Amino acid sequence: MLEEMHAFLQREGFRVLTAVTGKEALAIARSERPDLVVLDWMLPEKSGIDVCRELRQTSNCGIIMVTARSDESDKIVGLEIGADDYLTKPFSLRELASRLRALLRRLRGPEDRPTFLERDNLIISEAKCQVCKDGREIQLTPTEFKILYTLAARPGMVFSRLQLLKAALADEYMGYERTMDSHIRNLRRKLGDDPANPRYIQTVYGFGYRFGEQS
Amino acid sequence: MLEEMHAFLQREGFRVLTAVTGKEALAIARSERPDLVVLDWMLPEKSGIDVCRELRQTSNCGIIMVTARSDESDKIVGLEIGADDYLTKPFSLRELASRLRALLRRLRGPEDRPTFLERDNLIISEAKCQVCKDGREIQLTPTEFKILYTLAARPGMVFSRLQLLKAALADEYMGYERTMDSHIRNLRRKLGDDPANPRYIQTVYGFGYRFGEQS
DNA sequence: GCGTGACTTCATATACTCTTGAAGAAGTCC
DNA sequence: GGACTTCTTCAAGAGTATATGAAGTCACGC
Structure with missing residues (x-):
C-alpha cells in the first residue's frame, strides 16, 4: 500500500518520501521538513498518534492521518491532537490527493490573497488595480491603491503610518x-469619505489608520 | 438537522449563524465574515458548490462541505474548488466539531500568539487597538490603551507607576x-470600575497597580 | 526642455491628550 | 486616636497628533 501511494502521489506531482516505522518517519520529517505528512495510525515502534504529537512540537506541517480504525472517538483523538485531517481505510487515492492539495492550499494560504475585495459599496480589484464605488471606477495612483488594499484586506485592524508606507x-522606506x-x-477625497466621520478610512488617534468595519 | 447542528456547535463554544438558502448564506458571509463555513451541497436557489466558489473569491475562511453525496468525484470537485474538508452524511456532530477546531487551528496560523486578550467581560484587541466591554466598544486614548494592555497581559502581577509609564x-520616561x-x-471611569472596590484595575498600596484576577 | 502626474515636504490651524500640583480621602502604623 | 504616608480627584495649561492647503521634487513621455 505504501508503494502504491508513493507511486500515485508522485504521478500527481508531489515529491514523496516514505518511512516504514514511526521513528524513521520522525527522523525524516526533522531532516527534510516536508510540507505534508500522511500518517498511518498503526506503525511499528511508535504509534501514529505519538508521531503526530511529537511532530507538532516542532513543526507546523500539514498532517493527514490514515487508518483502518473508523471509531468516532479515534478520529476525534487524532484531530484534537494536531492532525489536520483523518481518512478511514478504504479510501481512494484520488481523494487523498485532493485533500492533500486542499491542505497545501491552506498552508500556503495567508500569502495568496484573494484577487478582489468587496467592502461595503466598494470593489477593490487587485488584478486590475482598480477600485469601483457603486459601479463607477475611481482613479487611484499606485501608492494610493496599495494603501487602500492593505487597509481593506483587514478591516478593523489598525496600521501605523510606517507600516502602510512600507506596504x-x-x-525599507525611511x-x-x-x-x-x-x-x-x-x-x-477620491472615495468621497467625510474626514469628520469617515466610512472607509478611519483615524485611530495615536496609532494610525484602519478600514472601517461595516455593521 | 440545521437546528440540531446549530445547538450542538453552540454548546461546543462556537458562535453560530445559520442560513437556509445559498443566497442568504453568501449575504451573511459577506456581512459577518465568519471564520468557518459549514456548507451543504444541496441548497435551494444556489448549490453549495456555487456558494463555495463565490465565497472563495472574496474570503479566506475555512469551508467544510457536508453532504449526502458520497461519490468520490463529488468529494474531489468540492475539495478542488476551494473547500477545506468534505464530510459525507451521516456523520457525527462531534467529528464535525473536531474537524472545525482542526481547521480553525490551521486558520489562526503559525503565529500562535493571540492578538487579543479576553478578561472577564473585556476583550482587549491589540491588532485593533480597541477594547470592548460586553460587546460595546470603549474609547481609550493611546496611553490608556497601552497601560490597560500591559496590566491585562499579566493579571495579578503588580506594576509600579514607573514601570507602567515606561511601558x-x-x-526613558522621567x-x-x-x-x-x-x-x-x-x-x-471608562471601564466602569468602582474605585472603592475595583474589578479590573486594583491598587496595591505602596507598590502600584495590578489587573484583577478572575477565576 | 517642458508639461504632467505622482509623491513628498512644509507650515499652519485645529483637535485631542497628557501632565501637573494641590486639596482632601483613605490607608497604615504606633 | 493621632501622625504619617499614600492614593484619588479635578481642571487648566502644556504638549502632541492630525488635517489641510500649498509648494517643492522627481521621473517620464512628448
Missing part, C-alpha cells in the same frame, strides 16, 4: 511619516 | 510618577 512602497497623511487625504 | 510611553494616577482614574 505601499519599499519595505522617509517622513506624515507623508501618509497626504495620501490618506487624497484617498478620502 | 506606555517612552522607556516625569512625575503621579501622572499614572490620573490615567488610572480615567481608565477606571
Whole structure:
C-alpha cells in the first residue's frame, strides 16, 4: 500500500518520501521538513498518534492521518491532537490527493490573497488595480491603491503610518511619516469619505489608520 | 438537522449563524465574515458548490462541505474548488466539531500568539487597538490603551507607576510618577470600575497597580 | 526642455491628550 | 486616636497628533 501511494502521489506531482516505522518517519520529517505528512495510525515502534504529537512540537506541517480504525472517538483523538485531517481505510487515492492539495492550499494560504475585495459599496480589484464605488471606477495612483488594499484586506485592524508606507512602497522606506497623511487625504477625497466621520478610512488617534468595519 | 447542528456547535463554544438558502448564506458571509463555513451541497436557489466558489473569491475562511453525496468525484470537485474538508452524511456532530477546531487551528496560523486578550467581560484587541466591554466598544486614548494592555497581559502581577509609564510611553520616561494616577482614574471611569472596590484595575498600596484576577 | 502626474515636504490651524500640583480621602502604623 | 504616608480627584495649561492647503521634487513621455 505504501508503494502504491508513493507511486500515485508522485504521478500527481508531489515529491514523496516514505518511512516504514514511526521513528524513521520522525527522523525524516526533522531532516527534510516536508510540507505534508500522511500518517498511518498503526506503525511499528511508535504509534501514529505519538508521531503526530511529537511532530507538532516542532513543526507546523500539514498532517493527514490514515487508518483502518473508523471509531468516532479515534478520529476525534487524532484531530484534537494536531492532525489536520483523518481518512478511514478504504479510501481512494484520488481523494487523498485532493485533500492533500486542499491542505497545501491552506498552508500556503495567508500569502495568496484573494484577487478582489468587496467592502461595503466598494470593489477593490487587485488584478486590475482598480477600485469601483457603486459601479463607477475611481482613479487611484499606485501608492494610493496599495494603501487602500492593505487597509481593506483587514478591516478593523489598525496600521501605523510606517507600516502602510512600507506596504505601499519599499519595505525599507525611511522617509517622513506624515507623508501618509497626504495620501490618506487624497484617498478620502477620491472615495468621497467625510474626514469628520469617515466610512472607509478611519483615524485611530495615536496609532494610525484602519478600514472601517461595516455593521 | 440545521437546528440540531446549530445547538450542538453552540454548546461546543462556537458562535453560530445559520442560513437556509445559498443566497442568504453568501449575504451573511459577506456581512459577518465568519471564520468557518459549514456548507451543504444541496441548497435551494444556489448549490453549495456555487456558494463555495463565490465565497472563495472574496474570503479566506475555512469551508467544510457536508453532504449526502458520497461519490468520490463529488468529494474531489468540492475539495478542488476551494473547500477545506468534505464530510459525507451521516456523520457525527462531534467529528464535525473536531474537524472545525482542526481547521480553525490551521486558520489562526503559525503565529500562535493571540492578538487579543479576553478578561472577564473585556476583550482587549491589540491588532485593533480597541477594547470592548460586553460587546460595546470603549474609547481609550493611546496611553490608556497601552497601560490597560500591559496590566491585562499579566493579571495579578503588580506594576509600579514607573514601570507602567515606561511601558506606555517612552522607556526613558522621567516625569512625575503621579501622572499614572490620573490615567488610572480615567481608565477606571471608562471601564466602569468602582474605585472603592475595583474589578479590573486594583491598587496595591505602596507598590502600584495590578489587573484583577478572575477565576 | 517642458508639461504632467505622482509623491513628498512644509507650515499652519485645529483637535485631542497628557501632565501637573494641590486639596482632601483613605490607608497604615504606633 | 493621632501622625504619617499614600492614593484619588479635578481642571487648566502644556504638549502632541492630525488635517489641510500649498509648494517643492522627481521621473517620464512628448
